Amino acid sequence: METVLSKHSPASAFKGVMSAEEEESLLGQVEIWRYMTCFTDSFAIKAIVELRIADIIDRYGKPLSLSQIVDNLEDAPSPDPSLLHRIMTLMVRRKIFTAEKSENGDTLYGLTRASKWILRDTKMTLAPMLLLENHPIHLNPTDYIKDIVREGTKNGTAFFKCHGHEQFEMTGLDPEYNRLFNEGMVCTARIVSKAVINGYKDGFNQIKSLVDVGGGIGGSLSEIVRAYPHIKAINFDLPHVVATAPPYDGITHVGGDMFVSVPPADAIYMKWILHDWSDEHCIKILKNCRKAIPEKGGKVIIVDHVLKPEGDELFTDIGIAFDMMLLSHNAGGKERTEENWKWLFKETGFARYNIIKINALPSIIEAFPI
Incomplete structure (x- = not known):
């Protein structure tokens, strides 16, 4: 018919x-x-960030014409406005920028709620993370996903098949990649830490000592200590990572291996750590955390995604997308459902847990010994 x-x-x-x-x-x-x-969309917005287009518009505090934007490009000996125009057309379509006609007929490009998150000259930004996620070292392993589906990861992850090293080994071997990785972690730490501090309310009040396991160069922990200056804090990560960490008031940087031991404290904090590792690895980490905290009053504070594959919340699709990234980068790393988390806690001696939603991609997951 x-x-x-x-x-x-x-x-x-x-x-x-x-x-x-x-x-x-x-x-x-x-x-x-x-x-x-x-x-x-990804390579276009990456170019926009690298060219600092949003920052140029933001610096003037008003929408700008294409010629005004081009005149302000840095390190551009012979810029091609027609090529930038094509990128901006896509960015307007994706609502990264607005476009309106001026009295003389020029198109003026302005910022949106989205483009304000790719400003590079501001503290609260996702630009470093965007550059990391779109770097060839990060993207190229996706070509090997079919191989690990066929063979499993016994002979290495997709990342290893691509680069000959696992992801965290690569950060120690490639200084530029290490820099991008650390900057990406710092920018997300600021965003997530703000949501944690606002959403966790009095969660840190009774804590006198706190260890950030896998804390990178200390960006996340510095935000917590700034909000709760009574806390004596340790930023704990691999020696080559903490070697590049800047000094922070109230924080001691300690190098080590979380699979061997974790420094003792009232509470352990882990932001986006466990999703990088297999269940077997997570069991080792959580058992070491369990040993590091007191039986009474101790807790592990996990900031990680709680995946709901059938959900329709703001971050559901992003959580599933992150799971695909982990599929290509890590051996067994994955975003976990509540049932997955519950099983891990049972296997590692935590008697109870609590999930607290915050205004960010991850949630806060508290795990208690008793």
């Missing part, structure tokens, strides 16, 4: 009479084209 498409049909722009079956087929084709080309 043939039907005439209504003007409200997604395929109504196509001329002629189309059956319901033909419309379904056409829409399915469009969906695959969309997924096939969605990577262009």
Whole structure:
């Protein structure tokens, strides 16, 4: 049976009479084209961040024309406005920038709620994380996902097959990648730590000593100590990581291996650590954390995603996307459901747990010995 498409049909722009079956087929084709080309959003926004387009507009405090933006590009001996115009067209389509006509007919580009998160000259930004996630060292392992599906990871992760080293080994071997990795962790630490401090309320009040396991160069812990200066804090990570850590008031940097032992404290804090590791690795880490805290009053504070594959919350799709990144980067690393977390705590001697939602991608997961 043939039907005439209504003007409200997604395929109504196509001329002629189309059956319901033909419309379904056409829409399915469009969906695959969309997924096939969605990577262009990533490389376009990466170029925008590298060129500091949002920062240029922000510096002037008003929408700018293309020529004004081009005039302010740094290290651009012969810029091509026509190429930038094509990128900006996509960015306007994706609502990264606004576009409005001026009195003289020029298109003026302004900031949106999204572009304010890719400013590089501001403290609260996702720009460093965006550059990390779109770096070739991060992206190229995805070409090997089919191999680990066929073979498993007994002969190495997709990251190892691509680079000959695992991800955390690579940070110690490639200074530029290490810098990008640390900057990405610092920027997300600021964002997540603000949400943790606001959402955890009095959670840190009774803590006198706190160890941030896998704390990088201390960005996350510094925010906590600034809000709770009574806490005596240790930033704990691999020796080559803490070697580049800046000094912070109230924080001691300690190098070590969380699979061997964890410094003792009232509480252990881990932000986006356990999702990098397999269940077997997480059991080792959590058992070491269990040994490091007192039986009475001790706790482990985990800031990690609680995956709900069937959910429709703000961060559901992003959590699933992160799970795909972990699939290519880590041996057994994954985003976990509440049932996964519950099982881990049972295996490592934690009697109870509590999940606290915050205004960020991860949640706070408290685990208690008794």
